[in-house]
Amino acid sequence: FFFFILNKKHPCVMARTVFSGEKNIDLREYENFGEKETALQVLKDLDQYIDKVSSGDGKEFFSFVATFPNLEVENETVFEEIFWNKLQLLHDLDTEEWDPAVSSDPESNKFSFSLRGHAFYVIGLHPNSARMARRAPCPSIVFNLHNQFEQLRSMGVYQRVKNKIRKNDKKLQGNINPMLADFGDSSEARQYSGKAVDKEWKCPFHTNLNRFKKLWNRPFLRKAE
Secondary structure, rough: OHHOOOOHOOOOOHHHHHHHHHHHHHEOOEEEEEEEHHHHHHHHHHHHHHHHHHHHOOOOOOEEEEOOOOOOOOOOOHHHHHHHHHHHHHHHHHOOOOOOEOOOOOOOEOOOEEEEEEEEEEEEEOOOOOOOOOOOOOOEEEEEEEEHHHHHHHOOOOOHHHHHHHHHHHHOOOOOOOOOEEOOEOOOHHOOOOOOOOOOOOOOOHHHHHHHHHHHOHHHHHHOE
16 A cells, blocks of 8 residues: 555655655554444544644644455445445444534535544545546545645645646546545535546435435425424
C-alpha cells in the first residue's frame, strides 16, 4: 500500500506527503467487512485517530485508512454498493451527533460524512477503479478530517495543492477526474466511491433522522396521520 502511494506517478501530493512520514498515517487492516464487530472496531480506531489529530498543532495532515485485504471487488458498481453499505453501518452504530458544521443530507452541496461528531472527506479505493489514482492493492476507505482542508485554506496553500493534484492526475490518466468538485459546488457524496455517476444519481445513504422523515412523508403514512 505504501508503494502504491509513494510511487512517483501517484498524483496526490498530499497522500504522498502523509505516507512519507509514518506518524502521519494510521493504516489498519480488518477482516470481515460487513460485520457489526468490524464496524465497531473501525469507530474505536477512528476515536484514536481523531485524538491524534486534535492533539497536533494543525500544521500537519493526518489520514486514517481502513483496508480490507480479504474483500474481493469485481467492479466499480459492486464496490460502490459495498462502500455505501459500510458507511451506512458505521453511521447506524455511531452514538454521536452529526457535525453541525456540515449538512447530513447527501443531496446537499454542504454535505460531508460525519462520525464521532466530526466531518470527514471519505475516499474509496480498490484494484478495479477506473481512476488509476484510486487503484489501491486492496479495497480501502480513507478518512480525512474535514477541518484539515479548512486549515489548508487558512494557511493559503489549499488552492495550490489542489491545482497540483489535478495537473498530476491529468498527466497520469489523460484527463481530470470528472467527479471532482470544490466543496460547496455539489454534494461531496458524488466523489466518495470513485465511480463516475450522472446527474440523476441518488446517494443510497440516509442519516437516521432523514430516513425517518422520508418514511413519514410517504403518502400512506401521511394519510394515516
